[in-house]
Amino acid sequence: MVRTSYAKSRPVHNRYLVRERDRSLLMEFGRVAAAILVVGTALLGYTWLHLSLLESGYAVGDLQQRLVELERRERHLRLEAAYLSSPARLEKWAVEELGMAAPRLDQMHFIHDEGPPGRGRGVLQ
Template identity: 35%
Template sequence: MKTLTLLMTMSLLLAFVWERVDMVRLGYRIERLKSDKVRLERERDELRVKVSSLTSPARIAKVATEKLGMVPPRQDQVVVVRLEPEAPSPTSLAEFEIKLAKHDVSRKVR
């Protein structure tokens, strides 16, 4: 009987210690995941700033003109195409325009 009581006590003690060790391990994991979350949020914010700066219209215009040698189309290069829907629908516009620029092949780009 004493042996059974001793075994039960040791089993309960072992279960208690196991639970405490597991709680500490999970606590460390939670802290590591929190720091990973903070690091990833910072990286996300940095990438958003980078995307914003790279997609700014002023920067795109500067790269287009300085690095690619592009220029705005001349007035005689712009063609306005008016499209009217075949059947009127409540969600479509009655009429809209599309502006296209003709490409002048005779001009050489730097």
């Protein structure tokens, strides 16, 4: 230390700096942070929801398309089944391919005797 005639030795009292807390500033900071968190979370949530909705939209669209395709296929299969079970086709197949013939009356057993499907029996007065 340079000592001059002007120099005086004085004790220094600010050896320990004491940092005083500014409570109002902290509160303000907290509020801002909370607000940012809320708004940010909301924005993120909205974005996430929107993206999910888009994803679901695509998924529903694909499923809808698949449903339509499956229904179409089912109708094609029903059509094919109907074609294959046509009485004319079955009879031709049975007679010509398998060599079958209609049974004679004495070869038949009558069990139900219900008549036409879903109809009432004839009226005998």
